[in-house]
Amino acid sequence: MDPHHSLIALSEAMPKTELHLHIEGTFEPEQMFAIAQRNQVPLQYESMDALKAAYQFTNLQDFLDLYYQGMSVLLHEVDFYDLTMAYLTKVHSENVVHVEIFFDPQAHLSRGVPFDVQIKGIYNALQDAKKKWGMSSKLIMSFLRHLSEDSAFGTLEQATPFLSWIDGVGLDSSELGHPPEKFLRVFEVCKNLGLKVTAHAGEEGPPEYVWQAIEQIGVDRIDHGNRALEDELLIKTLQERQLTLTVCPLSNLKLCVVHDMKDHPITHMLQLGLNATVNSDDPAYFGGYMNDNYASLIRHTGIQKTELQQLAENGINGSWMSKQEKTKHLTALFALFL
Ligand code: HPA
Numbered sequence: 085m086d087p088h089h090s091l092i093a094l095s096e097a098m099p100k101t102e103l104h105l106h107i108e109g110t111f112e113p114e115q116m117f118a119i120a121q122r123n124q125v126p127l128q129y130e131s132m133d134a135l136k137a138a139y140q141f142t143n144l145q146d147f148l149d150l151y152y153q154g155m156s157v158l159l160h161e162v163d164f165y166d167l168t169m170a171y172l173t174k175v176h177s178e179n180v181v182h183v184e185i186f187f188d189p190q191a192h193l194s195r196g197v198p199f200d201v202q203i204k205g206i207y208n209a210l211q212d213a214k215k216k217w218g219m220s221s222k223l224i225m226s227f228l229r230h231l232s233e234d235s236a237f238g239t240l241e242q243a244t245p246f247l248s249w250i251d252g253v254g255l256d257s258s259e260l261g262h263p264p265e266k267f268l269r270v271f272e273v274c275k276n277l278g279l280k281v282t283a284h285a286g287e288e289g290p291p292e293y294v295w296q297a298i299e300q301i302g303v304d305r306i307d308h309g310n311r312a313l314e315d316e317l318l319i320k321t322l323q324e325r326q327l328t329l330t331v332c333p334l335s336n337l338k339l340c341v342v343h344d345m346k347d348h349p350i351t352h353m354l355q356l357g358l359n360a361t362v363n364s365d366d367p368a369y370f371g372g373y374m375n376d377n378y379a380s381l382i383r384h385t386g387i388q389k390t391e392l393q394q395l396a397e398n399g400i401n402g403s404w405m406s407k408q409e410k411t412k413h414l415t416a417l418f419a420l421f422l
């Protein structure tokens with residue numbers, strides 16, 4: 085009998101939210117090869133096994149290089165729909181009740197795929213998941229930080245006809261050398277448009293980048309935030325402002341942000357009173373979806389039942405759902421722990 089069985093079963097049963105998920109990072113090799121064939125686009129890898137064997141990363145950039153290559157077969161609205169629906173179907177089976185997903189429009193615009201093609205496919209899948217299962221969602225347009233702020237402004241312009249479908253903006257891609265302050269003006273415009281704001285910070289980048297995201301950009305939450313733990317004043321500030329951290333355990337392991345899951349800092353974050361949450365980032369590349377992330381924490385970190393509840397609770401509270409929706413999910417979560 086697996087000694088972790090009952091905690092894993094509990095984590096699977098919890099109503100969960102996903103707050104840090106790149107839709108292009110859910111592209112499973114099987115689906116990638118099928119869509120490549122459908123679109124008559126060549127892939128650099130001969131077989132799915134050869135592709136999977138390449139998923140050995142030593143840092144964020146190693147991963148990003150494959151991530152941008154993989155998504156290059158997405159051309160048509162139906163491709164974006166199928167990708168998104170495959171992900172939603174998967175996590176619906178894992179009791180994920182609400183998702184807030186990133187997409188990277190610039191990574192597709194640069195290949196000649198129009199903005200409307202991308203967003204219509206993704207948005208229609210989100211709407212269908214709502215109709216089919218009552219799964220709620222938010223859509224976050226993410227700016228690529230290795231590109232210029234002008235490019236981000238150009239993307240925002242293309243998004244203008246679809247702003248009612250977009251709930252927030254984010255900042256992703258290569259972190260080192262591309263601090264949040266590079267995007268100060270574009271985020272200011274986004275905030276004035278009523279969009280929520282989040283940014284990847286402190287995944288590989290220093291605590292200074294987390295400070296910039298908080299103090300200069302005024303983010304609503306921080307994606308990753310691991311390196312905030314190196315700065316005591318920053319920890320205190322995150323506590324005081326009750327800012328949510330969208331932590332991604334299997335991603336951290338695969339990208340060598342942590343070297344062993346037993347050393348993952350998420351329980352320490354909770355002990356410090358930080359609002360850490362569990363998320364899967366790019367599950368097709370990092371070896372697991374939401375429940376795999378919980379299972380790995382349970383198997384390797386000695387995480388306790390009360391901490392599992394706290395993580396799920398933080399996920400609901402840190403989402404951009406209405407108070408009423410949060411209460412509904414919190415009630416269901418608490419009932420499981422009575
Ligand atoms: N970090 C930065 N950029 C990304 C990531 C990530 O984990 N996934 C997709 N784009």
Ligand code: ZN
Pocket residue numbers: 104105106256284307365
């Ligand atoms: Zn991410």
